Amino acid sequence: MTNELNELATFAIVASERSFTRAAIRLGVSQSALSHTIRRLEQRLELQLLARTTKSVAPTAAGAALLEDLSPALEQIRHALDKARSVRQRPEGRLRIVMSRSAAVMVLLPRLRAFAESYPDIVLDVVTVTGPVDLVAGEFDAGIQLGEYIQKDMIAVRLTPELRLAVVGSPSYFASRSIPKKPKDLNDHRCITLRLAGGPYRWEFQQGRKSVTINVNGPLIIDDTHLVIQAALAGVGVGLAYEEQVAEYVAKRRLVRVLEDWTPPIPGFFMYYPSRRHQPATLSALVNALRFSEQKSAR
Numbered sequence: 686m687t688n689e690l691n692e693l694a695t696f697a698i699v700a701s702e703r704s705f706t707r708a709a710i711r712l713g714v715s716q717s718a719l720s721h722t723i724r725r726l727e728q729r730l731e732l733q734l735l736a737r738t739t740k741s742v743a744p745t746a747a748g749a750a751l752l753e754d755l756s757p758a759l760e761q762i763r764h765a766l767d768k769a770r771s772v773r774q775r776p777e778g779r780l781r782i783v784m785s786r787s788a789a790v791m792v793l794l795p796r797l798r799a800f801a802e803s804y805p806d807i808v809l810d811v812v813t814v815t816g817p818v819d820l821v822a823g824e825f826d827a828g829i830q831l832g833e834y835i836q837k838d839m840i841a842v843r844l845t846p847e848l849r850l851a852v853v854g855s856p857s858y859f860a861s862r863s864i865p866k867k868p869k870d871l872n873d874h875r876c877i878t879l880r881l882a883g884g885p886y887r888w889e890f891q892q893g894r895k896s897v898t899i900n901v902n903g904p905l906i907i908d909d910t911h912l913v914i915q916a917a918l919a920g921v922g923v924g925l926a927y928e929e930q931v932a933e934y935v936a937k938r939r940l941v942r943v944l945e946d947w948t949p950p951i952p953g954f955f956m957y958y959p960s961r962r963h964q965p966a967t968l969s970a971l972v973n974a975l976r977f978s979e980q981k982s983a984r
Contacts, residue, residue: 690762692726696734697759699723700744700752776970777806783820784829786813787910791929792829792844792954792975800974807967815908816881820959826968829975832952839957843977847950849928852888853940857920865923865943868897875922876901880908888925890947897947914940953977 699708699719709716727734734748744752784793789811800807817834818825831848835841852865854874865871868890878901879886885906890897903922907913910926917924917940928948934940956972958964 689726689729692722692729693755694759695719695722696726696748697752697755699735699742700748703742705742776804776966778965778967779808779810780827780965780967780971781810781812781825782827782829782971783812783814783818783823783825785815785909787927787930788829788954789813790911791927796974800971803974804967804970807970809971820957826965827956827958827971829954829956832955835955835957839959841955841957842972842975843953843955844975845953845977848953849950850925850948851928851931851935851942852923852925852944852948853914853917853931853935853942854923855918855920856938856941858917858922859941864941868899868944868947871899871901871923874903876903877913877916877922877924878903878906879910879913879925880906886925890944891949892947 695708695712698711699705702708702711705716705719709719712719723735732747732751733745734751736743736745736748793809793811797809800809812823812825817830817836818828820826820828820839829844832841832843852871858875862874863870865874868888871888876888885900888899888901890899901923905916905921907916910930913924914926914930914934916922917926918934923943931940931942935942956975958968
């Protein structure tokens with residue numbers, strides 16, 4: 686089918702130019718290659734499409750009839766190709782992105798208004814999940830995820846500086862319970878467990894060269910850090926969330942932060958996607974809008 690389309694397109698150009706010489710220059714091929722293409726098409730159709738003399742080339746009756754039917758179809762194909770190329774060149778259309786709700790709130794929403802105003806022809810189709818996702822299988826253009834969970838064969842672009850997790854509980858919860866000084870003290874506390882795609886998240890701590898992982902237990906297992914915070918505020922138990930998410934509550938003493946010296950930085954959020962080749966303009970626009978830089982961070 687590809688060869689037939691190429692042959693038909695070549696025939697249309699020779700017929701419109703009425704010259705193998707001019708058509709060869711326009712197509713960037715030799716006259717002999719052009720003649721061979723036309724002969725192959727005529728042999729396949731068992732029709733003479735072009736009348737040739739030493740001085741001129743003109744469509745035969747059969748060639749003229751074919752050209753009349755062919756021209757609208759070729760024009761439609763050219764239009765479709767131009768439209769496809771515009772996706773690469775002009776930021777417009779739908780972009781399907783997958784991320785956690787925390788990433789949506791912390792990374793996307795603060796910059797969404799500026800992005801929407803700069804690129805009014807882009808529609809972001811956002812899907813929130815609780816764990817890593819296969820972009821290709823899910824038919825996503827890109828995803829936002831913590832750096833430690835991104836596969837090595839993906840292109841990854843940093844969107845945030847390093848983050849820290851915070852262990853928090855309400856003053857009312859700690860009013861009748863001791864403050865945990867070491868991670869193992871959490872075994873004596875009601876903990877709000879965060880569920881990820883692979884199951885309950887095991888709380889990881891580090892202090893210097895010491896690393897500790899705790900399988901916490903408690904009355905509640907939920908799949909979103911914002912819900913963890915609300916449960917902690919309600920006095921349900923001790924929760925784990927991002928430092929940025931709880932900073933205001935800690936400052937207003939609605940939450941008490943504990944084990945702060947046991948929570949080292951983690952890589953932060955990255956945008957990831959399968960390939961850098963032929964990147965659509967819509968994806969490039971979003972990457973550039975969300976990309977982390979020291980200059981942006983200092984503003």
